[in-house]
Amino acid sequence: MLQDILAALPLGLFLAFLIGPVFFILLETAAMRGFRAALAFDLGVILADIVFLCVAYFGTNQLLLRIKDDPALFLFGGTVLTTYGIIGFLKVKKTSLNPAKFQIQKLKGKAYLGIAGKGFLLNFINIGVLGFWLGLIIVFGPSLDMQPNRLITFFSTVLITYLVIDIFKILLAKKLNKKLTPTRVAMAKKIISIVIxxxxxxxxxxxxFPNQTKKFEPGVEEIMPNP
Known part of the structure; x- marks a missing residue:
């Protein structure tokens, strides 16, 4: 077990520093909404990762390999992300003359469930994440003898390491709270919307254009599947 844990730690560290839309929204949430809100968002993201891991483990390889490269799913996920980013950008532009709308407010009660759901959905619509976890199972599974207990230990360590590193990122981003002004908040929201x-x-x-992008697949896979 200890050997599996030690093998999973570097992978968890690597995942924690991958750059993607979830990464930027996590930092924004921490800076503007506080630690608990960012943690709720992050837990939603990790829940989506757990769902993908379960699907990758229990599904047939042939079906999953076909699904993960289905152009329709990439179109759907990309459209949702792009629409979300455009709406966010226009919302900021529309209200940028009203600084009061950008005052930092803490979430209360059931709102944390909503922000956790947001983290889950933003991660879940990225079909590349499913392909990423499937790839990890294919790569690391044989060395773990595909034993359920060893797989659970390995991937639990990966996700826990990722979560611990994210907590430190949240704490660092939270320190930006005191330096935020309405103008800076509006600018940050616009930049994050553009990134999305x-x-x-x-x-x-x-x-x-699935065929044209296959030669860039290693680079895309490295950037996109930020859990």
Whole structure:
């Protein structure tokens, strides 16, 4: 067991520093909404990862390999991400003349479930994440003898390591709270919206031109599947 844990730690560290839309939204949430809100968002993201891991483990390899490269799913996920980013950008532009709308407010009660759901959905619509976890099972599974107990230990360590590193990122981002002004908040929201639009566009392009993007697949896979 100890050997499996030690083998999983570097992978968890690597995942914690992958750059993707979830990464930027996590930092924004920490800076603007506080620690508990960012943690709720992160737990939602990890829940989506757990769902993908279960699907990758219990599904047949042939079906999953076909699903993960289905252009229609990339189009769907990319459209949702792009639409989300455009709406966020326009909302900021529309209200940018009203600084009061950007005052930092803490979430209360059931709102934490909503922000956890947001984290889950933003991660879940990225079909590249499913392909990523499936790839890890294919790569590391044989060395773990595909034993359920060893797989659970390995991937639990990966996710726990990822969560611990994210907690430190949240604490660091939270310190930006005191330096935020209405103008800076508006600018940050616009930048994050643009980042989401870019990632969504990449997914759409991958869905529309699957053959052309296959040669760039290693680089795309490294960036996109940020759990």
């Amino acid at each position: 639009i870019v990632f969504g566009t990449v997914l759409i392009f991958r869905g529309l």
